[in-house]
Amino acid sequence: MRLHPDKTRIVYCKDGKRRGSYEHVSFTFLGYTFRSRKVRSKTGSYFFGFNPAISDEAAKRSRAQIRRWRLHQRSGSSLADLAREINPIVRGWINYYGRFYPSALVPSLKGIDQYLMRWATQKYKRLRRRRSRAWQGLERTAKLYPGLFAHWRILRPRTTG
Structure with missing residues (x-):
């Protein structure tokens, strides 16, 4: 060798x-x-x-994968459909890269929420040109259904008390 x-x-x-x-x-x-x-x-x-x-290279690959999903263009799908499709991959990233220093994974995972917000503005006419309302709706959904998307476990940890 x-x-x-x-x-x-x-x-x-x-x-x-x-x-x-x-x-x-x-x-x-x-x-x-x-x-x-x-x-x-x-x-x-x-x-x-x-x-x-x-690593920066692995984070870049995961962000490229998120872009390739084109979540914001799937207005015909429901949130549950999107979650069902991407959760196995995101869960794998979290289990592998989130084992050590999971906060380094957060910027990549926040990109998913960006695309979900854009998905909401495309799907619902009342949210067009109202990104802050789309963010509020996404936050409400995350509070009501915290286990819907795998990355919400890292981005929105449960508070006890």
Whole structure:
């Protein structure tokens, strides 16, 4: 077995305790980028640790997939139909990339809500040119049916109390 000269490099795992400088301080492996990130400890204080999160390339691929769905052009479908179609894929992203540092996945998942808002403005005449009302309707739906879309579990966590 030989190491590939372009792909092999020594990476300095820079975090809160290791503050030295080095040429390479991050690396990408299996769709995760390992680098220094802000982390909360068990006691609630924050520190910098060397942790994985979804890589920029993987996030870009997921956003491209969301665009390819063209949810906003499916005004003939219901929300339940859209959810049934995309939930298995989104659930897979959440289970894989959301395992470590799930907040890095949030910007990609918010794109789904953007398309759902556009879907509502296309489907319902009363919401055309009224994006804020479409957002309010989407929020009401998310509160009434929190399990309808898989990504709402991350974007709108349940509050207890």
